[in-house]
Amino acid sequence: MEPAARPLAPTYQERRWELPPDAVVHHGTVDDAARVLAGRTFTVLTGAGISTDSGIPDYRSPDSPPRNPMTYQQFVGDAGFRRHYWARNHVGWQHVDRTHPNAGHRTLAELEQRGIVRGVITQNVDLLHEDAGSRVVIDLHGRYDRVICLQCGRVISRTHLAERLDALNPGFVESVLDGGTTVADIEVAPDADAVIAKTSHFNPADCEFCGGVLKPEIVYFGENVPRERVDRAFALVESADALLVAGTSLTVMSGLRFVRRAAKNGQPIVIVNRGETRGDPLATVKVDAGATETLVGLATRL
Numbered sequence: 001m002e003p004a005a006r007p008l009a010p011t012y013q014e015r016r017w018e019l020p021p022d023a024v025v026h027h028g029t030v031d032d033a034a035r036v037l038a039g040r041t042f043t044v045l046t047g048a049g050i051s052t053d054s055g056i057p058d059y060r061s062p063d064s065p066p067r068n069p070m071t072y073q074q075f076v077g078d079a080g081f082r083r084h085y086w087a088r089n090h091v092g093w094q095h096v097d098r099t100h101p102n103a104g105h106r107t108l109a110e111l112e113q114r115g116i117v118r119g120v121i122t123q124n125v126d127l128l129h130e131d132a133g134s135r136v137v138i139d140l141h142g143r144y145d146r147v148i149c150l151q152c153g154r155v156i157s158r159t160h161l162a163e164r165l166d167a168l169n170p171g172f173v174e175s176v177l178d179g180g181t182t183v184a185d186i187e188v189a190p191d192a193d194a195v196i197a198k199t200s201h202f203n204p205a206d207c208e209f210c211g212g213v214l215k216p217e218i219v220y221f222g223e224n225v226p227r228e229r230v231d232r233a234f235a236l237v238e239s240a241d242a243l244l245v246a247g248t249s250l251t252v253m254s255g256l257r258f259v260r261r262a263a264k265n266g267q268p269i270v271i272v273n274r275g276e277t278r279g280d281p282l283a284t285v286k287v288d289a290g291a292t293e294t295l296v297g298l299a300t301r302l
């Protein structure tokens with residue numbers, strides 16, 4: 001049995017890791033990866049690296065500036081923090097809402113239609129796999145377009161909340177974007193966490209039914225992925241012959257555990273990522289390259 005989901009590491013600094021010095025990594029090309037996957041069905045685990053070509057920055061890649069992602073404890077325990085968070089989110093989420101799937105997402109949807117891909121487990125909250133036409137998608141860390149009340153549990157759409165926040169903060173988004181900042185300038189993390197200096201006058205909205213605290217339906221650092229969702233993801237991994245990992249360094253256990261399970265089961269594992277990943281020693285083949293270009297190349301060989 002897999003142990004209960006462990007909390008995600010709380011800060012960027014603590015999420016740093018190194019492969020053991022004696023780790024053996026089987027580096028290969030897209031041809032090598034195709035040889036492993038040919039004639040097999042596979043489940044795909046994706047991360048931020050597949051969405052960078054859609055304009056959503058990967059804040060965990062080696063080149064990214066260090067930043068401290070919000071923790072669940074901060075969000076729940078600090079009203080000032082929540083105000084700041086919602087102000088940034090209110091601007092940033094519209095950027096995510098306007099992004100489009102890229103060739104990598106579309107390739108996985110096509111491979112699903114061809115009966116090769118069983119489904120996608122994604123660490124992204126941007127819904128770009130769904131937009132590309134993938135039908136079996138597990139949004140492991142939640143989705144940006146929904147908001148949940150921590151008190152009564154009601155889920156509302158982010159669009160509906162946006163209307164309420166606009167009414168409570170008339171002209172706020174415009175003032176941010178007019179102040180010399182463009183949407184392209186705003187640092188937008190996968191959780192629509194845009195950096196804006198002036199947020200002290202922002203009015204966040206509480207649940208309109210019970211007055212409880214609203215939170216994006218996204219799994220934050222310090223929070224566990226719901227057990228039922230983890231179990232569905234394990235089942236999806238085990239429903240296929242092999243596992244393909246694309247565009248994630250597997251820094252957090254929430255993704256790494258699926259690679260460990262596949263390795264334990266003896267399922268072939270292909271990892272495609274620019275830079276080292278924590279699962280590299282478990283890969284049958286590791287392709288050190290961008291997710292989008294490699295997925296497209298891979299699909300033509302299957």
Ligand SMILES: [Zn+2]
Binds near residue numbers: 154209211212
């Ligand atoms: Zn409520």
